[in-house]
Amino acid sequence: MSGASNLVAMKKVVQQLRFEASINRVKVSQAAADLQQFCMQHALQDPLLTGLSSNTNPFRPQKLCSFL
């Protein structure tokens, strides 16, 4: 019986490989260019990249309290 289930499993493997082999692939140079463009376009809205001033930082360094 394990022979039959091995056959079924193998059929699924072949089916999956046929599917994966059939996709269209884009050149890495194109993919790289698109990715760079995406990063550039969003760079200014990336606070971790551009840095944060105390005013805009919701986690701004907590000022020490002093008794007057």
Add this chain to the structure above:
Amino acid sequence: MGEMEQMKKEADGLKTQIEAARKAVADTTMSAASAAVAPAPRVQLKTRRTLKGHLAKIYAMHWATDSRLMVSASQDGKLLIWDSHSGNKINAVPLKSSWVMTCSYAPSGNLVASGGLDNMCTVYNLKTPVVKTVKELDAHTGYLACCRFLSDSEILTASGDTTCALWDIESGKQKTVFLNHVGDCMCLSLSPDMNTFISGACDSLAKLWDVRDGTCKQTFQGHTSDVNAISFFHNGNTVITGSDDCTCKMFDLRADQEVISYQDAQLNAGVTSLALSVSGRLMFAGYDDFNCNIWDTLKGEKVGVLSGHDNRVSCTGVPPDGMCVCTGSWDSFLKIWN
């Protein structure tokens, strides 16, 4: 030739075909293509908050969509909901099983979920006067490694039983089961358009799935050990993985292959977790050696490090507004950096 023999031959032929097709489009590498890009600035982040409250190792954390609240899970048997701005604990959810491995915040902010060695994903309602268990999603035959809400009615899980599943929370049933990995599923990440998700497993592969029809669309090889962490890039076309083989890798979905590997000869610790800044240029990867390294995703260079934890960094997360990065550790603390 027997049928089995024939199929093995066909399988080998297809694998060769796929490799050839990938090679045919590999006209450059990501780092070569990014040579002309200005380097990312040296990133020096400071700890702005240290969240103390858990009494044991923290295994997971997840930001809410408001970029202010977050949930963390610890093997002290609790989920804690934090207001990251004030550092205050808003809620504590006691868990039936303390062996928790994952937690997730629903996009609505109404629900959180957790799971682990109990093989279940438990969903909790935070908006009732007392936090209530909404459902125990019980069908996996292995541990729950990761869970992510699509909405208040659907959740995706990744399990040690080698499957991922899409659940209908109200009925408590699995709508779709994603079968193809041959090792424990360790992590998953939903695409920005929520039509696909990517999973990483102990078979060292990452797989792309169609959420609705359950098909495995693509398989990504390259790692030589368990894939513990995975994240979609915000453009929806690229994926970054982190592995026990001490490297992180970027796979491009349209080129169907690995395009860059983030590694260092001196780095001998496995990657446990990773998170991307909102532009995707920076990647924060947590390692077993107690550090979180910051990588320039385009150039493949290390541009900073977050040191401060006294044990393994087990989870990292950047909130939707990108204002900070949170690291969680086996030292029982969460730290917020920017």
